[in-house]
Amino acid sequence: MSILLKNGSLKGEKNVDILIEKDLIVKVAPGNSIKDDKAEVFDLTGLIVLPGLVDLHTHLREPGREDAETVATGSAAAARGGFTAVHAMANTLPVADTAGVVEQVWNLGRKVGLVDVYPVGAVTVGLKGENLAELSAMAESTARVRIFSDDGFCVSDSILMRRALEYVKAFDGVIAQHAQDPRLTQNAQMNESELSGKLGLTGWPAVAEEAIVARDVLLTEHVKSKLHICHASTAGTVEILRWAKEKKVNVTAEVTPHHLFLSEVHCQSYDAKFKVNPPLRTDKDIQELRKALAQGVIDVVATDHAPHPTEDKEGEWSSSSFGMTGLETALSVVATAMVETKLMSWSDVARVMSEKPAEIGQLSDHGRPIAENELANLCIVDPKASWKVDAHDTHSLSSNNPFHDMTLKSKVVHTIFRGKFTMKSGQVQK
Amino acid sequence: MKKHLVSAHDLTAEDAVLVLDTAKELAQVSDRPVKKLPTLRGRTVVNLFFEDSTRTRISFEAASKRLSADVINFSAKGSSVSKGESLKDTAQTLQSMGADAVVIRHGSSGAPYLLATKNWIDAIVINAGDGTHEHPTQALLDAYTIRKHLKNNEGDLKGLKIAIVGDILHSRVARSNAILLKTLGATPIMVAPPTLLPVGIDSWNGEYSYDLDEVLPKVDAVMMLRVQQERMNAAYFPTTREYSRNFGLNAQRLKTMQKHALVLHPGPMNRGMEITAEVADSTNSVVIEQVANGVSVRMAVLYLLLGGTNNESGENN
Numbered sequence: 191m192s193i194l195l196k197n198g199s200l201k202g203e204k205n206v207d208i209l210i211e212k213d214l215i216v217k218v219a220p221g222n223s224i225k226d227d228k229a230e231v232f233d234l235t236g237l238i239v240l241p242g243l244v245d246l247h248t249h250l251r252e253p254g255r256e257d258a259e260t261v262a263t264g265s266a267a268a269a270r271g272g273f274t275a276v277h278a279m280a281n282t283l284p285v286a287d288t289a290g291v292v293e294q295v296w297n298l299g300r301k302v303g304l305v306d307v308y309p310v311g312a313v314t315v316g317l318k319g320e321n322l323a324e325l326s327a328m329a330e331s332t333a334r335v336r337i338f339s340d341d342g343f344c345v346s347d348s349i350l351m352r353r354a355l356e357y358v359k360a361f362d363g364v365i366a367q368h369a370q371d372p373r374l375t376q377n378a379q380m381n382e383s384e385l386s387g388k389l390g391l392t393g394w395p396a397v398a399e400e401a402i403v404a405r406d407v408l409l410t411e412h413v414k415s416k417l418h419i420c421h422a423s424t425a426g427t428v429e430i431l432r433w434a435k436e437k438k439v440n441v442t443a444e445v446t447p448h449h450l451f452l453s454e455v456h457c458q459s460y461d462a463k464f465k466v467n468p469p470l471r472t473d474k475d476i477q478e479l480r481k482a483l484a485q486g487v488i489d490v491v492a493t494d495h496a497p498h499p500t501e502d503k504e505g506e507w508s509s510s511s512f513g514m515t516g517l518e519t520a521l522s523v524v525a526t527a528m529v530e531t532k533l534m535s536w537s538d539v540a541r542v543m544s545e546k547p548a549e550i551g552q553l554s555d556h557g558r559p560i561a562e563n564e565l566a567n568l569c570i571v572d573p574k575a576s577w578k579v580d581a582h583d584t585h586s587l588s589s590n591n592p593f594h595d596m597t598l599k600s601k602v603v604h605t606i607f608r609g610k611f612t613m614k615s616g617q618v619q620k
Numbered sequence: 621m622k623k624h625l626v627s628a629h630d631l632t633a634e635d636a637v638l639v640l641d642t643a644k645e646l647a648q649v650s651d652r653p654v655k656k657l658p659t660l661r662g663r664t665v666v667n668l669f670f671e672d673s674t675r676t677r678i679s680f681e682a683a684s685k686r687l688s689a690d691v692i693n694f695s696a697k698g699s700s701v702s703k704g705e706s707l708k709d710t711a712q713t714l715q716s717m718g719a720d721a722v723v724i725r726h727g728s729s730g731a732p733y734l735l736a737t738k739n740w741i742d743a744i745v746i747n748a749g750d751g752t753h754e755h756p757t758q759a760l761l762d763a764y765t766i767r768k769h770l771k772n773n774e775g776d777l778k779g780l781k782i783a784i785v786g787d788i789l790h791s792r793v794a795r796s797n798a799i800l801l802k803t804l805g806a807t808p809i810m811v812a813p814p815t816l817l818p819v820g821i822d823s824w825n826g827e828y829s830y831d832l833d834e835v836l837p838k839v840d841a842v843m844m845l846r847v848q849q850e851r852m853n854a855a856y857f858p859t860t861r862e863y864s865r866n867f868g869l870n871a872q873r874l875k876t877m878q879k880h881a882l883v884l885h886p887g888p889m890n891r892g893m894e895i896t897a898e899v900a901d902s903t904n905s906v907v908i909e910q911v912a913n914g915v916s917v918r919m920a921v922l923y924l925l926l927g928g929t930n931n932e933s934g935e936n937n
Contacts, residue, residue, distance in 0.1 A: 379729075384820025390729035390753030390792060393819060459737075460730030505707050506728035508751065 191230055193609070197221040198234030198570060200560055202536030208239065210566040213609035218561055234570060237603060240540045242274025242567030243521065244547040244556045246337070246366070246444055247420060247492035249513070250276070250307070252298060253291070254283025259497040259587050261295065264517070265304035266585035266620060267495070269612035271517040272569035272602035275548070275556045276305055280312040281342045287312035287323035289331035296333035304612045304620070308551060311335040313354050313365060317343050322354060329361040336552045339366035341420055342467075344402055346372050351406060355415035364416040364442075364550065367406050369427070370468065374398035379508055381454045381469040389457060391507060394469045396424040403427050407434040407441055418550060419443035421494050423468040425478035432487050442550050444492035445479050447516055447523035448592055456592070462503045462510030463581075463592050466496070483542060484533045490547045493520045497588030515591045519579055521571060523593065525600035529573070536573070544569070555608075568606040575601035585618055621924055624736040624745040628756045628799035636804055637776055640764050642920035643913070644773055649686055650916060659927050660689035666719040666743075667693045668710065670726040675887060676748050676758075679911070680723045683918035689926075692717070707731060711740035719743045721926055729753035744925045752790045757921060758886055759796035761914040763804055765906050766841050768913070769882055778805035783835050785811040785867055786845030786894055787856075788828075789818050793886045794845060798824055811835050812867065815856045832867055833876065841882040844869050844895045860893060870896045874904060882906050 193210040198221075200206045205221030209229065217224060245268065251259035261278070268276050278295050280286035286295060292309040299307025311328035315321045317340045328335040338358060345351045345367060354365050375398045380386050382393020403419055407430060410417040422428065422443045434441045448466060453473050456464040464470060482488040496513025503510050516523075524543065528534040534542075548557025558564045581594035605613040612619055621638070622630045631639070649657055665684040667677050677693065684691045696710055705713075707726075714722055721744045724732045729751030736745040749755040767773060770780060782801055788794045788810045801808040808826035810817060821828050829835050836842065847863065857863045869883065883895075883905040891897045900907060 382819050384823050387789075387818030387820045387824075388795070390751050390795060392752070395819070460733045501706065506726065506731045506734065508728040 192226065192228060193606070194224060194226050194229035194231045195239065196224070196231060196233050196235070198237050198239040200239050201540050202238050202573070206239070208560065210606070210609050213565055215560065215562060215564050215566045232604070236572070236574065238536050238571040238573050239560060240272070240536065240569040240571060241544040241557055241560060242605065242607060243272045243543045243569050244551065244553065245273050245276040245493050245495070245517065245520070246490060246547045246551060247341070247494045248276040248278055248517065249281065249496045250278045250295070251282065251497060253294065257499050257587070261298040261307060262302045263585060263587045264495070264497070265299065265302045265307065266618050267515070267517040269304045269605050269607065270585050270602070270618050271519070272521050272571065272605050273517060274305055274567040274569070274605065274607045275308060275553060277308045277310050277337060277551060279341045280310050280339060281317060285312050285316050286310065287315050287317070289324065289327040292328050292333040292335055293331050304618070305607060306555065308553065309333045309335055310341070310366065311338045313338045313340045313345050314350065319343060319345060319347055319350065322350070322357065325354070325357055325363065326361060329363060336363050337366050337418065337550070338363055339368065339420065341366065341368045344368050344370040344372060346402070348405065348409070352409050352413060355410055355417065356413045359415050362552070364418050366418040366420050367402065368420050369399045369402035369406065371398040371401050374401070379465070380457045381471050383454060383472065385454055385457065391457065396426050396471070399424055399468055400426040400430060403430050407439050410441055411437065411439045415440065417441045421446050421449065421468055421492070422479065422488055423449045423471050423475065425475045428478045428482040428487060431482065435487060442489040444490045445483055445488045446494045447491060447520045447527070448514055450476060450479055450483070450527040451523050452592060460507050462505065462507050463514065463590050463594070465507060465510055465512055466514050467512035480527060480533055483528065484538065490542050490550065491520065491524055492547065493517050497586050498590050499588060503590045513590065515584070515586050515588055517586070518584060519591060519593050519598065521569070521602050522577070522598035522600050525571070525573070526598045530599050566606055566609040569602055570604040571600055572603050573600050575599065577601055623925070625756055625921055625925065626732045626736050626745060626747045627754050628759050628796040628803070630756070631800065631803060633776060633803050633805070636760070636763065636800060639760055639917065639920045639924060640767055642924060643764055643916040646919045646923065647916040650912065655686050656688060657686065658688045659923055660684070660687040663689045663720045663926055664718055665689045665691050665721045665723060665922065666714050667691065668696065668714065668722050668724045669694065670696050670731070671749070673725050673749065676725060679914045680748060680918050682915045683922055686915070687919055687922055689922070692719070707734065708738070708740055711735055714743065715741040721746060721922060723748045725749045727751055746921060746925070749792050751792065753792050754796045755792040756796045756800070757914070757918055758793050759800040760921065761910055761917040762797055762843060762884055763800055764913045764917050765884060765910050766882060769906065770840055770880065776804040777801065780806040780841070781809060781839045782806055783809045783811050783839040783842040784845065785832060785842060785869070787816045787847055787851060788812045788821070788845070789816045790848065790851065791845050797843065798826055802826060809835055809839065813857055813863070833873065836873055836877050839881060840878065841884060842869065842877070843884040843886070846886065846888065846890060847894050864893055868894050868896065869899050871898045874899050874902060877904070884910060886910070
């Protein structure tokens, strides 16, 4: 049966009707102009139609930590958040550092079928930062890995980082760096600042991120490769990225919803749901990150969705885990931080949450124009919605969402993945 | 007063003076042949120590016993780190046992704050030192000691200058003292090599300096902090000898201080490192007296929070 989406606002710009047959968009025409008696009709008046969202940075935890998340539960959370593709980070148990593991994750994603799950391969064996993993084998596997990352750990050894950047040129890969100088951040707990001194929590200085970003930008320029910076969190990183882009270095960067929205003051509660790596920074950093995202200095928003079971998040700060969930709230946080504030349009949201991430991940099925003969991957948003987040109302297995009890603007209403509703009127279609 | 004592920030100037005045009265108990008051009879105080600290624990134990409270010592060293019982489970266990007060020492900054704010227990929470955060009763006993000698054991500490010397970065004693001294009207001066001062020290309550010799002549008291063994080989300073030369308190330096100036140390001392034996045993030194005052001040805190007439219970932080 075909689907007719009537009178939705295409990226907030013009009202259109969209006719979907099987997995394809077969017709896009001005609002309320298409008649099709056989189609299931949805009135999207007042709603925004975006291309399905693409996340470059998701922790699905399977294999290994199925108590925190599985490919199935993470996919459901993604569908609820408007995503049609996610990139599963490599820090599973075992680590996704071989063709075997990435194919397993790829296949699990296909089996669940709520989003496309693209595995990220580890850069080094076991994320240990010692020896390169078999990057080429992962690239050539059925999972067709293009993004490699030791996320959670920084590839801090300069020569190893250089070699990785060089090696992936053979198959047009990109190294996604978790920029954190390990020596400057030993036992680090929160942003290093006046506040960390007062709270007695070991500081994670901005320079520990910026020094690695600067080094890797220079290395990338030197070996003419491609670099992606994970979860940029500081004003200084923005400055370096701006410089690198002016010099035409092939570097892209992501920012998380939480770094666009939450500052270090939340750490005063010693509530570990605000513990994340890189840490929440200052209001000044937030303002610079928002500006950089609007200007394209930071290319994309990525969630760094990092589920953890309750017992790993309710104890003392220093023994609790780093990370926050974010798939289900990402679009709303971006809308609240960027659209409500008039820093970005809905078309910009489509760029930073779908088109650009798909381009970085080299995905041919996602981030495409909403036009005839394109795959029907769509995210439909109610821009007037205002809702209070309940961390326990989630499809994720974990509830460590830092936006709990906060009020956000805009909400994803429907998600269409390859021509089928994966979420319809707020209900995930499992 | 607030219900819990987690941070020196929990005390207003009036609260702090009330604690010191109460401690003064209770100190007389310690001078009697029978060192006991019936005030807290039937109340249960739990010493919940996740970190070894014999000195602080026995000080609280003596304080509780002199007020006739029942004392339970709960040593849970390392349990959270080793994935044993969680803080929450421990707290709920104590709740079930009917603890009226929990004196907590924990290696993780903020653990007492969680205990006081998470609704796991009804007991009052007294912070006996958490990570590199705070140690408010130490600050109270230091203030008591200073007041006794320099302010005739009355009122606040207005006008006094106090140097705090050593590992400010990692010291909970320094943090609580900086706050409380300011609250009581004194001016704390942090003295350390730049590596041992936290980022943002400029905005702390008070002044700071890298030069001990420049500071000593103008202060009324100096608190020497212990240099922890684990800092000694972590590039905070080149050698222990160089540290000692620049930041150790020796007899020569003591001579540059004012006659009335006091020397304090929270103990245990590294004699020869941050303080020489000569200074530790000099007439300016009140280190031994600090220990006795610790018991009186902790009695006052327990008395005021658990049974005192000025306790507006229910008011939470």
